[in-house]
Amino acid sequence: HSAAEMTGWLNAALADLGPKAQVKHAIIxxxxxxxxxxxxxxxKSELRAVYGQASGFLQHARGEYEALRTYVQAQLRGLELAYAFLKVK
Structure with a gap:
């Protein structure tokens, strides 16, 4: 199942549980x-969340350290820009 599907299931479970839900955070x-x-x-997550990106990270981790550092910096900068300028409908 995809991360998007699982996020949807999590949101549905939270809606079903209402105030009985005890979980406060998610790792996507x-x-x-x-x-x-x-x-x-x-x-899209109803919970405070972080995400993991193993494949892209590991792909760059197999090579030179500088390539990994550049990749991580680009991902962080892109996420900062997304928070600054994008809205999810």
Missing amino acids: SGGVRDFLDGYYLIR
Whole structure:
């Protein structure tokens, strides 16, 4: 199942449980390709959330450290820009 599907299920479960829900945070993972996917899923989540991006990270971690550092910096900057300028409908 995709991270988007699981985020939807989580939101539905929270709606069903209402005030009985005890969970306060979520970790979103599974097919998150880049900061835009991560941003979208965090904003769609009814809980405070972080996302994991294993595939992209590991792909760059196999090479030179500088390539990994550049990749991580680009992802962080992209996420900052998404928060500054984008809105999820």
